[in-house]
Amino acid sequence: xxxxxxxxPSSSQEGLDAKPLRSLTPMxxxxxxxxxxxxxxxxxxxxxxxxxxFPGNPSFQPLAAGVLNSNGVxxxxxxxxxxxxxxxxISAAYRANVHSLDDEDEEEEEEEEEDEPVFxxxxxxxxxxxxxxxxxxxxxxxxxxxxxxxxxxxxxxxxLLLLPSxxxxxxxxxxxxxxxxxxxxxxxxxxxxxxxxxxxxxxxxGAIMMTNEFRANMGKRIGSIPGVEIGDIFYFRIEMCVVxxxxxxxxxxxxxxARFDHQEEPVAVCIVSSGGYENADDxxxxxxxxxxxxxxxxEEKHDQKLERGNLALEKSTYRKNEIRVVRxxxxxxxxxxxxxxxxxxxxxxxxxxxxSKSGFNVFKYKLLREPGxxxxxxxxxxxxKWIENPSLRGRVILPDLSSGIENIPxxxxxxxxxxxxxxxxxxxxxVRYSKPISSMKPSQGCRCLSVCLPGxxxxxxxxxxxxxxxxxxxxLIASRRNMIYECSDSCQCSYNCRNRVTQKxxxxxxxxxxxxxxxxxLRSWDPIRAGSFICEYTGEVIDExxxxxxxxxxxxxxxxxxxxxxxxxxxxxxxxxxEPSGTFSTDTYNPLPIMVSARNMGNVARFMNHSCSPNVFWxxxxxxxxxxxxxxxxxxxxxxxxxxxxxxxxxxxxxxxRGSGGVSRRAKRCLCGSPACRGSFG
DNA sequence: GTAACGTCAACAAC
DNA sequence: CGTTGTTGACGTTA
Numbered sequence: 001x002x003x004x005x006x007x008x009p010s011s012s013q014e015g016l017d018a019k020p021l022r023s024l025t026p027m028x029x030x031x032x033x034x035x036x037x038x039x040x041x042x043x044x045x046x047x048x049x050x051x052x053x054f055p056g057n058p059s060f061q062p063l064a065a066g067v068l069n070s071n072g073v074x075x076x077x078x079x080x081x082x083x084x085x086x087x088x089x090i091s092a093a094y095r096a097n098v099h100s101l102d103d104e105d106e107e108e109e110e111e112e113e114e115d116e117p118v119f120x121x122x123x124x125x126x127x128x129x130x131x132x133x134x135x136x137x138x139x140x141x142x143x144x145x146x147x148x149x150x151x152x153x154x155x156x157x158x159x160l161l162l163l164p165s166x167x168x169x170x171x172x173x174x175x176x177x178x179x180x181x182x183x184x185x186x187x188x189x190x191x192x193x194x195x196x197x198x199x200x201x202x203x204x205x206g207a208i209m210m211t212n213e214f215r216a217n218m219g220k221r222i223g224s225i226p227g228v229e230i231g232d233i234f235y236f237r238i239e240m241c242v243v244x245x246x247x248x249x250x251x252x253x254x255x256x257x258a259r260f261d262h263q264e265e266p267v268a269v270c271i272v273s274s275g276g277y278e279n280a281d282d283x284x285x286x287x288x289x290x291x292x293x294x295x296x297x298x299e300e301k302h303d304q305k306l307e308r309g310n311l312a313l314e315k316s317t318y319r320k321n322e323i324r325v326v327r328x329x330x331x332x333x334x335x336x337x338x339x340x341x342x343x344x345x346x347x348x349x350x351x352x353x354x355x356s357k358s359g360f361n362v363f364k365y366k367l368l369r370e371p372g373x374x375x376x377x378x379x380x381x382x383x384x385k386w387i388e389n390p391s392l393r394g395r396v397i398l399p400d401l402s403s404g405i406e407n408i409p410x411x412x413x414x415x416x417x418x419x420x421x422x423x424x425x426x427x428x429x430x431v432r433y434s435k436p437i438s439s440m441k442p443s444q445g446c447r448c449l450s451v452c453l454p455g456x457x458x459x460x461x462x463x464x465x466x467x468x469x470x471x472x473x474x475x476l477i478a479s480r481r482n483m484i485y486e487c488s489d490s491c492q493c494s495y496n497c498r499n500r501v502t503q504k505x506x507x508x509x510x511x512x513x514x515x516x517x518x519x520x521x522l523r524s525w526d527p528i529r530a531g532s533f534i535c536e537y538t539g540e541v542i543d544e545x546x547x548x549x550x551x552x553x554x555x556x557x558x559x560x561x562x563x564x565x566x567x568x569x570x571x572x573x574x575x576x577x578x579e580p581s582g583t584f585s586t587d588t589y590n591p592l593p594i595m596v597s598a599r600n601m602g603n604v605a606r607f608m609n610h611s612c613s614p615n616v617f618w619x620x621x622x623x624x625x626x627x628x629x630x631x632x633x634x635x636x637x638x639x640x641x642x643x644x645x646x647x648x649x650x651x652x653x654x655x656x657x658r659g660s661g662g663v664s665r666r667a668k669r670c671l672c673g674s675p676a677c678r679g680s681f682g
Numbered sequence: 683g684t685a686a687c688g689t690c691a692a693c694a695a696c
Numbered sequence: 697c698g699t700t701g702t703t704g705a706c707g708t709t710a
Contacts (some may be wrong), residue, residue, distance in 0.1 A: 196687095198709085199686085199687090200686070200687060200688095200708090200709065202687095202708090202709075203686085203687050203688060203708090203709085204687090206688070206689095207687090207688065210689080224705055236708085236709085237688095237707080237708060237709090238688080238708090241688085241689075247689070247690070248688090248689060248690065248691095248705095248706065248707090249687085249688045249689045249690085249706085249707085249708085250687090250688075250689075250705080250706045250707040250708060251689085251690085251705070251706035251707070252706080253706090254690095255691095257691095266691095272707095274707080274708095292705085292706065292707090293706080295706080296706090297684090297707095308691080308692090308705075308706085338708085338709095391701075459699080487689095487710075583689080616705085674684095
């Protein structure tokens with residue numbers, strides 16, 4: 001269906017004439033390399049580019065029903081049985097001013113009473129990015145409600161925010177923003193943990209991202225968000241802010257003022273369903289959503305008012321514009337609970353008012369999922385059922401590929417063709433060394449009682465890891481590094497110590513599945529949060545000296561070839577958490593002599609395919625000896641991975657291409673399909 | 683249970 | 697009128 005067919009020159013003209021309802025602020029200079037790149041005139045996903053091409057330009061294909069208007073903001077020219085609607089966003093054009101595009105010297109004009117040079121534009125958009133005033137209702141002449149607000153750090157070295165080769169693909173941009181956010185958040189959390197405090201690393205990381213305009217899809221729009229795909233999962237509300245999916249950091253309803261013919265009206269553009277009012281039934285295409293307000297914790301409950309988000313939803317009921325829906329679910333792997341899933345576009349079918357349990361009026365909106373979209377929450381509900389009862393999974397060849405030796409069964413399925421399974425191999429959960437472990441350098445144990453804790457200077461395991469424990473309290477890896485030393489049998493700490501993660505084995509419900517063109521692959525029924533341990537690469541460890549030519553055709557050989565920049569720079573962004581003087585070493589590729597062959601024996605890892613845009617990376621880990629030449633190869637999630645998404649890692653650049661003294665293997669043609677595909681691997 | 687928090691739109695003030 | 701400054705609402709997170 002061509003949803004933009006009713007786009008006409010006149011409507012774009014309207015866009016030009018649209019007067020913002022609120023102040024305009026200079027968009028440029030783009031203070032950051034990154035920003036300069038997101039705002040270059042070409043990519044359609046940019047926030048707001050004053051020079052965005054006219055929608056008529058055929059080179060310009062938005063992903064969905066959105067079209068950039070002259071303010072660079074998308075809107076949907078919605079057409080349905082109720083007739084066409086021309087909506088031009090107005091209020092969201094808040095940064096459409098143009099002058100200073102080429103005026104790079106303006107970068108440093110604002111100092112905010114700080115000594116530091118500042119690389120952001122004036123923070124006048126809200127006027128409250130940095131505030132040091134008294135807050136609150138302050139009837140307090142006695143100063144009861146005075147709050148000091150720390151300024152959000154701005155970054156001086158813009159090169160910190162530049163990847164060597166940034167892609168212009170919206171998906172890549174969104175992933176880069178999320179990955180930077182998470183690296184920053186992880187580091188802030190790690191620093192907090194040293195002092196045993198919690199200063200909301202998520203919010204602080206988000207604030208740094210926002211202040212530095214390191215974000216994607218600024219400027220609101222109706223319809224889908226370039227680079228955000230149905231099924232994408234988020235672990236923090238702020239993550240949805242920085243990619244432009246849902247602007248309010250707290251409120252559940254995101255809305256904007258749009259122009260319909262000659263009327264200006266607020267319409268809802270995105271809602272986050274917190275789950276409190278989820279339908280009990282299984283209809284994944286219907287959502288009944290409650291309006292906002294009326295139950296503030298600090299005041300009496302009252303009737304909801306038809307204003308703000310509620311008003312916007314009301315208007316959207318009649319305008320029938322597409323509304324993005326984010327549903328929430330319980331994350332079974334994370335005791336803190338909630339996870340957000342982008343479920344695509346809906347339209348409001350019905351709206352009414354009803355009495356809540358406490359007797360006050362609540363607005364209700366019934367939303368119907370637009371047809372023709374790929375499954376979002378439906379995948380989730382399906383996999384949750386399989387986890388509860390694996391026999392519900394159809395097309396199963398083998399219920400447990402590991403024959404019971406893994407913590408959790410590994411399902412083998414084929415929904416594609418008639419292959420009956422991979423060729424024979426022996427499933428093993430541990431690597432086989434060519435020499436006994438007892439002959440290797442033993443680990444040095446810590447003397448921590450009970451569990452190792454961050455900030456404990458006496459913990460030798462923390463010391464050997466560079467002062468920080470490598471995992472968060474949830475068992476997520478904090479940063480990629482040359483080696484991680486877990487606690488071992490020689491340690492006095494207990495099995496529950498947080499520095500024992502990979503040694504406990506897999507925690508995910510894996511399935512080995514038949515891909516369409518890449519043989520067998522690996523995916524998970526569970527959602528996987530960035531930094532989660534996935535599995536080890538088990539098999540037979542081969543010393544480099546013992547490689548023979550036979551290995552040239554070993555498709556199941558792991559070697560530590562140099563991975564792509566996405567893997568290398570997974571920590572990217574963490575340095576933003578440091579004080580300016582701080583030295584944060586970014587570890588890079590460190591070649592290891594180790595190779596592991598999973599041809600004859602191995603585990604789920606041998607089924608992981610290569611991708612140039614991987615979602616998994618490898619990390620050397622020690623836990624049963626400390627011979628650094630023979631580490632365990634452990635895999636961790638690079639990003640949040642929705643259920644049923646194939647797990648892939650970067651096999652690295654082939655030995656030949658590398659031209660180093662490495663083992664030379666034939667490069668294979670890459671089928672990863674990523675926009676950043678290098679064309680070959682291995 | 684509760685403290686602390688960021689963003690945006692709306693409003694207020696220049 | 698155009699622009700800048702201030703505030704309340706929103707709900708999340710640990």
